[in-house]
Each structure stands twice: as C-alpha cells, then as structure tokens.
Amino acid sequence: MSAREDMLSRIRGAVGKGRAADAGHTVDARLAAHRMNLIPARGQLAPDAKIKLFETMAREASATLTRVPLPSDVPEAIAQFLKSENLPSRVAMAPDPWLGSLGWERQPLLAIRRGRAEPSDEVGVTVAFSAIAETGTLMLLSGPDTPTTLNLLPETHIVVLRESQVVGAYEEAWARLREARVGEGGAVAMPRTVNFITGPSRSADIEQQLQMGAHGPRRLHIVLVEG
Amino acid sequence: MQPTSATFKGNATDALADAKLQKALGHIKTGFIERRRKAADRLPEFEALRDAAKAIKDHTLAHLDLYLERFEARVIAAGGQVHWCRDAAEARTTILEICRAHDARTVTKGKSMVAEEIGLNDYLEANGVEPIETDLGEYIIQLRHEPPSHIIAPAIHVNKEEVADAFRAAHTHLPHERVLDEASTLLAEARKILREKFVAADVGITGANFLIAETGSTVIVTNEGNGDLTQTLPKAHIVLGSIEKVVPTLEDAATILRLLARSATGQEFSVYTTFSTGPRRAEDPDGPGAFHVVILDNGRSRMLGTEFQEMLRCIRCGACLNHCPVYGAIGGHAYGWVYPGPMGAVLTPWLVGLEQARDLPNASTFCGKCEAVCPMRIPLPKLMRRLREEEYERKLSPPASRWAVSLWAFVARRPALYRLGASFTARLLGALGRRSGRFRSLPLAKAWTAGRDFPAPEGRSFQSLWAERR
Structure with missing residues (x-):
C-alpha cells in the first residue's frame, strides 16, 4: 500500500x-x-473609528505612518520621509499601474527602479491589497505588479495605502480577496503569496531583548491616502 | 535527534544546579507570562475565541481524512506536489530527493519543530546538503550543535556572551577581536551573514502553522521574516507539515490566528503571517519555481479516536511551557527531546514511546496552569494522568512506586483500615514532630524531603474531625 x-x-x-x-x-x-466564526467587536467599528484603530495599532506595532489628502501627494510624502530619515533617494518600486500614475516626475531627485527587489536595494515602495484595523496589519499579494521581494529584502519598506482599503477584521479582507479574484468554480484564486505584515521585522531570541530589523525590513512606513 | 527523556531525573537535577540556565529561565516570568496576560485581557472575546478555535479543530480532526484529501487536491490544482510520509525516515528521504532533484548544495530553513522531530539537519548534512537555520534562535543553537530548549524561543537558555563565542567560532572571516557585547551587534552580524545564505540557497524549507484545505495554502507565522526570505528566494519551497495542521478555510485560520500570537509572545499579531499557494505563477517576477508539501504522520494517527486526539489541537504557541513551574525550574533540555513542558510530556510518549519517556508525565505538579492558558483548551493534566495510569498498567513505572500505589489502593478501598492507619500515622508523626512542627527528613520520602521540610500533623486526622462535625 x-x-x-x-x-x-x-x-x-x-x-x-x-x-x-x-x-x-x-x-x-x-x-x-467559509463562515465567519467569531469576529471581535474591535473588528466591527464604524468607518472613522476603524481608520483610527488601524493607525493606533500599526504605530503600536512600531510602524510609522503619514497621512496625505490626495494620491498625488504621495511622491512628495515619500521624498520627505526619506530625507527626514537620512535614507537614500534610490528606491525599488512595485510596477503597479496606479502607484506609477501618482506623478513621480515631480520628485526629480528620487531615482526609481521598477521591478522585484535585489539584495542591494535599500528602500522598497509597494501598494497593499487591504489593511486590517484590529491589529494594524497590512495585507499584500504577490503578482506581476507586486513582487514579494519588495516586502522583504530592503531595510526600509514603504507601503502606500488608501483609506478605502482598510477593513475591520481579517475575515473582511478575505471577503474582498474572494470578490476580487474569482477562480474556477467560483473558488478564490489565491496568489502565490499573501503577506500579512504587522510592523517591522524583529527578534527577541537573544536574552529575550527585543531588537528590530532581524531579517526583514528594519522600518515599515505607511503612507495613508485619505478618502 | 535521539531522545534522552529516559534520563529525565538526572537531566533535571543538572538543570537545577546550572546557575546560568536558572538566570536565563528568569526571563520567561517577566516576559512571556505578563505579556500574554495583558494581550488576553485586552481582547474581551478571548475566552469565546478559545471555544471557537477548539470547535474548529475538533470538527477538522473528526473529518481529518476528508480534509487532507481536499487539501491535497487544491495543492495539485495550484501547481504544487504533495508527499505523504508515514514516519521520520520517509520524510527525510523524500526531502533529500527533492533537494537532489534541484541540485541543491545549500538549503535555508525556517524554524520547524517537525524538522527537529525528524532530525532533518543531521540527515541532510550527512548526505552532502548543507542546511542553514535562519531563525536567529535556531541559527544560534545550530552553531552550538544543540537542540532547541523552547518551541518558540529555541535559544532561551543561551546568554549573549555564549552567542558571541559561537559567532566568533563560526564567522572566522571576520576580525576575531571585533566587539560583540550587545544583542543589537549580534543581530546585525547574523543578519549580514544570513542574508548571503538566503540569496545563495537552492531550496528553502519551512514548517507550517496551518494547512488550508479550501485553497491548498500553507501558512507560516514569524517575527523575523526569515521564513519569508527562505521560501521566496530559492528555486523550490518545501513545506514540512504534520497531518493535524489542516483547518478548513481561510476564515478558520483567522479565528485561530487571533489566539496564536497573543498566547505565544503576547503580541496582538505576529509581524509576518504568510499564506503560500503553489509555486510562482508564470507572470510573477519572484517566488519559488516549485512547491512541495510533505505531510507527516509519525505516530499522530494512533492518537486519533483515543482521548489523546485532543492533543492534536495543539498549535505550538508555547504558553503551557511558559506557565509551567516544572519547565520554569529546569528548562527544555531536561525533557530530553524536541517538545518540552506539558505539551511535550503528553506528546513525546506517543512519538518516541512511553517506555522512553516514562518520567515526563510525572514531571508535573498538576497545578493546572497549562490547561488554564492553553488557547485550544487541551486538558493537559488529564492526559498526563492518563499516561501515568498507562505506565502503571504496562508495568513501566518502577516496582517500588507500583508497590506503594497498590498498597495505597488496597488501604483506600477499606475505609475502616484507612481510618485506623491515618489516625495512627497522624498521631505518631504529630508526637514525633511536636517540638519543631516539621521533619527535615523522613524514611521512604527522602527524595521529597531533600527539597523541603515535611510539616508535622497538628492533632487529629481529617476524617475524625469530619465525623465529629457531622
């Protein structure tokens, strides 16, 4: 047998x-x-409170966050962030069409390469598929426009997120994925990788002292576009 | 790895006398326990989530064959392969064959307790494939040629001076006199060295926290991101999971994930929770070109249909270790195998044989804390008690203790004899110990009195007082 x-x-x-x-x-x-089981009250807030909870929880997980009113404000916000943190102005960026359309030519000092991350890249810029308020978690999918290596290899990971992408609970994020990616027989067509990311990489393996930047990014910065 | 659980008592005695280990174990109390309590208190639904999670796993285990078949079909539909392995030997050879098919010289590994269980590293190394652990704690103990001492903090017994020594001995291309006195410098060095290994590896091996039947996805949870680099950069990703890791849907995984990090480290959520489905798609710019899932049994199916089926709900959070007074006193190595603490005391006898591990179910004060904090509501003390019974029935316990238990049972079944014996003993010990109120040493109980005094009975037995009150 x-x-x-x-x-x-x-x-x-x-x-x-x-x-x-x-x-x-x-x-x-x-x-x-795919029933919902039990969703905590914290994951079922009204829209404003939900965005606020996302911000609070993401910061608590040691992510940093900047709000901008319009998508066209994103390039400047990122250039400012890099300057204030003394980071290089050379970035590897996801070849996502929406991200690419934000007017990067207005930041001529930013050197942008679009594609997957290489080990020498220091800053990665990506978009998220969704974000979950209950724990300040980003949800990123792999795909031709969103290489997974950008989420992992650079020391600084910058994620551009729209408020409309923020949901209360993980189950809502799954529901959005099921809606966005219908595969054969109506089942969800999973991408190769779904990354849920909550704050920057860390380890407490040496004497239980928390240290940031173990293997993944040392910094996680979220640019949240209002509306 | 070869179990040394048979010499548990000697291991424990050594551990208690190890000052360095005792200092390291102190971190557990201030860290894990306090943080778990805060995280659980902060989520009002925590207790209800435990019930929901238990129900999910109970349902899945009752239909395990059906869910595994569906999981397999989805993996294949996503372009992956499934390998069924009855035991450790089958899993080791399967993984080696996959490595060879990819001409692998080095493989990176995410932390996997199942890989420890099957002794994967030694086997790969003996067959010309170099395994590199990438979880910082696992990397440290790999350099020190040690097994993990905790299921989520494998190097919890190691202090930073020892980490520095291990790094100096291994990273010989770096200047020997470099300063390595801070956890941050040690981490920075490990990050740099392992980054090169990630990029060079041919195959990446990870464990699985969950297998999702609905989608054929495998799930890993890490804080470092090492498991993600392990599976994203090489040509092939091998997932090593055991049969009980399957859950029905993505939503079911979400329910249990709400408990996992909170119970383990007291985090609201781990930094990286990753769902992997099949190899990279044709149009993907990165990701592994091949996806293999190894499903291991290794003795677990024998627990199904018995009261030990409840143990298969375990999600390896480590809360029972962190809260166990015995684990807290002796650490993980004394348990002699991969899984220490209360969960190990129940699981190890099933995986290596009760005769090899007969002391483990006895290494408990039955304080019940493990069951109180177990997110999956596994009745660990009950299962340890059941193993003790089995030891008695199979005559695995030492003759003297079996004789003592038989004698006690004989007396306990005869109330008149019990009353007589109890009141005689109470009066005798009460008279003998009147002066100091305690005994520093008692015949037949030397092991017990070696660590503490035995209080002298004050007055009459409970039964005679009770009879009077009624």
Missing part, C-alpha cells in the same frame, strides 16, 4: 467509524460556506 493510502486508511479507521455516510458532503458544504 502506498504511504498515502496507508495514512488515509489509518486515519479513516480511527475517525471514520460511525460517521454519517454523507460526511464528504458535510465537509464540502463547510468549505464552501
């Missing part, structure tokens, strides 16, 4: 006894329903 058959028959022998004949249907129905 193959290892697969052997393992499955052992499991079936242990838990399958006395199970209803249509257990397979039960399981398929359970999978199709």
Whole structure:
C-alpha cells in the first residue's frame, strides 16, 4: 500500500467509524460556506473609528505612518520621509499601474527602479491589497505588479495605502480577496503569496531583548491616502 | 535527534544546579507570562475565541481524512506536489530527493519543530546538503550543535556572551577581536551573514502553522521574516507539515490566528503571517519555481479516536511551557527531546514511546496552569494522568512506586483500615514532630524531603474531625 493510502486508511479507521455516510458532503458544504466564526467587536467599528484603530495599532506595532489628502501627494510624502530619515533617494518600486500614475516626475531627485527587489536595494515602495484595523496589519499579494521581494529584502519598506482599503477584521479582507479574484468554480484564486505584515521585522531570541530589523525590513512606513 | 527523556531525573537535577540556565529561565516570568496576560485581557472575546478555535479543530480532526484529501487536491490544482510520509525516515528521504532533484548544495530553513522531530539537519548534512537555520534562535543553537530548549524561543537558555563565542567560532572571516557585547551587534552580524545564505540557497524549507484545505495554502507565522526570505528566494519551497495542521478555510485560520500570537509572545499579531499557494505563477517576477508539501504522520494517527486526539489541537504557541513551574525550574533540555513542558510530556510518549519517556508525565505538579492558558483548551493534566495510569498498567513505572500505589489502593478501598492507619500515622508523626512542627527528613520520602521540610500533623486526622462535625 502506498504511504498515502496507508495514512488515509489509518486515519479513516480511527475517525471514520460511525460517521454519517454523507460526511464528504458535510465537509464540502463547510468549505464552501467559509463562515465567519467569531469576529471581535474591535473588528466591527464604524468607518472613522476603524481608520483610527488601524493607525493606533500599526504605530503600536512600531510602524510609522503619514497621512496625505490626495494620491498625488504621495511622491512628495515619500521624498520627505526619506530625507527626514537620512535614507537614500534610490528606491525599488512595485510596477503597479496606479502607484506609477501618482506623478513621480515631480520628485526629480528620487531615482526609481521598477521591478522585484535585489539584495542591494535599500528602500522598497509597494501598494497593499487591504489593511486590517484590529491589529494594524497590512495585507499584500504577490503578482506581476507586486513582487514579494519588495516586502522583504530592503531595510526600509514603504507601503502606500488608501483609506478605502482598510477593513475591520481579517475575515473582511478575505471577503474582498474572494470578490476580487474569482477562480474556477467560483473558488478564490489565491496568489502565490499573501503577506500579512504587522510592523517591522524583529527578534527577541537573544536574552529575550527585543531588537528590530532581524531579517526583514528594519522600518515599515505607511503612507495613508485619505478618502 | 535521539531522545534522552529516559534520563529525565538526572537531566533535571543538572538543570537545577546550572546557575546560568536558572538566570536565563528568569526571563520567561517577566516576559512571556505578563505579556500574554495583558494581550488576553485586552481582547474581551478571548475566552469565546478559545471555544471557537477548539470547535474548529475538533470538527477538522473528526473529518481529518476528508480534509487532507481536499487539501491535497487544491495543492495539485495550484501547481504544487504533495508527499505523504508515514514516519521520520520517509520524510527525510523524500526531502533529500527533492533537494537532489534541484541540485541543491545549500538549503535555508525556517524554524520547524517537525524538522527537529525528524532530525532533518543531521540527515541532510550527512548526505552532502548543507542546511542553514535562519531563525536567529535556531541559527544560534545550530552553531552550538544543540537542540532547541523552547518551541518558540529555541535559544532561551543561551546568554549573549555564549552567542558571541559561537559567532566568533563560526564567522572566522571576520576580525576575531571585533566587539560583540550587545544583542543589537549580534543581530546585525547574523543578519549580514544570513542574508548571503538566503540569496545563495537552492531550496528553502519551512514548517507550517496551518494547512488550508479550501485553497491548498500553507501558512507560516514569524517575527523575523526569515521564513519569508527562505521560501521566496530559492528555486523550490518545501513545506514540512504534520497531518493535524489542516483547518478548513481561510476564515478558520483567522479565528485561530487571533489566539496564536497573543498566547505565544503576547503580541496582538505576529509581524509576518504568510499564506503560500503553489509555486510562482508564470507572470510573477519572484517566488519559488516549485512547491512541495510533505505531510507527516509519525505516530499522530494512533492518537486519533483515543482521548489523546485532543492533543492534536495543539498549535505550538508555547504558553503551557511558559506557565509551567516544572519547565520554569529546569528548562527544555531536561525533557530530553524536541517538545518540552506539558505539551511535550503528553506528546513525546506517543512519538518516541512511553517506555522512553516514562518520567515526563510525572514531571508535573498538576497545578493546572497549562490547561488554564492553553488557547485550544487541551486538558493537559488529564492526559498526563492518563499516561501515568498507562505506565502503571504496562508495568513501566518502577516496582517500588507500583508497590506503594497498590498498597495505597488496597488501604483506600477499606475505609475502616484507612481510618485506623491515618489516625495512627497522624498521631505518631504529630508526637514525633511536636517540638519543631516539621521533619527535615523522613524514611521512604527522602527524595521529597531533600527539597523541603515535611510539616508535622497538628492533632487529629481529617476524617475524625469530619465525623465529629457531622
């Protein structure tokens, strides 16, 4: 017997006894329903309070955050941030069309390369798919316009986020993904990688002292576009 | 790794006398325990989430074969491959074959307790593939040729001077006299060295916190981001997961994730929670070109259908270790294998055999704290008690203790004899210990009195007082 058959028959022998004949249907129905279980009250706030909670929780997780009124304000906000932190003005940027359309030519001092991150890149600029207020978490998807390496390799990770992308709970973020990416048979078409990121990289593995910037970015900066 | 759980008592005695270890264990009380309490208090729904999470896992385990089949189908639909492995040997050879198929010389590894369980590093190394641990704690203990002593903080027993020594011995291309006296400089050095390894690795191996049946996704949770670099940069990503990691949907994972970080480190959420589905798509600019999921049984299916099925709800948060007075006194190495503390005391006997680990279920004060903090509501003390019974039934416990238990059972079943014995002993010990009120040493109880005094009974037995009151 193959290892697969052997393992499955052992499991079936242990838990399958006395199970209803249509257990397979039960399981398929359970999978199709993707029910919400229990969403904390904190994840179900009114829009204004939700954005405020996202900001509070993201800062608590040691991310920094700047608000800008308009998408066209983003390039200047990023140039300012890099200057104030004494960071290089050379950035690797996600080739996302919306991000690219924000008017970067008005910041001639920024040297922008679009594409995946290389190990030598010091600053990465990306967009998020969504953000979750209950814990100040960003949700980023891999794809042709959003390489995963940009989220991980540069020491500084800058994420441009719109207020309309902020949801209360993880389940709402999944619902948006299901809506945005319908695959065969109506199932969600997952990208290769979904990164939930809450603050910059850290480790407390040496004497339980918290240190920032373990392997991933040392800084996580969010530019939040209002409206 | 070879279990040394059989010599638990000697290991524990050594640990208690190890001043350096005792200092390191002090960090647990100030760190993990306090932070978990605050995080749990801050979320009013925390207790209700524990019930919801338990229900999810109970349902999944009752239909485990069906969910694993569906998970497999989704992995394949996403372009990945699934490898079923009955035991550690099958998992090791499967992983080596995948590494060889990719001409791998070095592999980076995210932290995986299942990889420790199957002794993967030694095996790969012996077969010409160099494994590099990338979690900072795992990297430190790999350099020191040690097993982890905690399931989420593997190097909790190591102080920073020892980390500096290990780095000087391993990173010989750097000036020997460099200053390495701060955790921050040590981290910076590890980051630099491991960054080169990430880029050079041919294959990346991670564990799995969850497997999602609905989508064929695997999930890892880290704070460092090492698991993400491990799986994103190389040509192939191998996920090593065990059968009980599967949950039905993305929403079910979200429910349990609300408990995991809060119970483990007291964080609201870990920094990186990553869902990986298949290899990179044709149009993706980065990501691994191949995706393999190794599903390991290694003794777990034998727990299904027994009362130990509850143990398979475990999400490896480490809260039971952090709150255990026995773990807090002796650390993880004394337990002699990969899984220490209360969860290890229940799981290890199933994975290495009760005869190899008969002391572990006895290494408990039954204070109940482990069950009180377990996010998945696993009745750890009950399961340890059940293992003690099994030791008695299978004659694995030492003859003297079995004889003592049998004698006690004989007396306890005869109330008149019990009353007589109890009141005689109470009066005898009361008279003998009247002067100081305690005994510094008692015959037949030397091990007990070695660590504390035995209080002398004051007056009559409980039963005679009770009889009078009624």
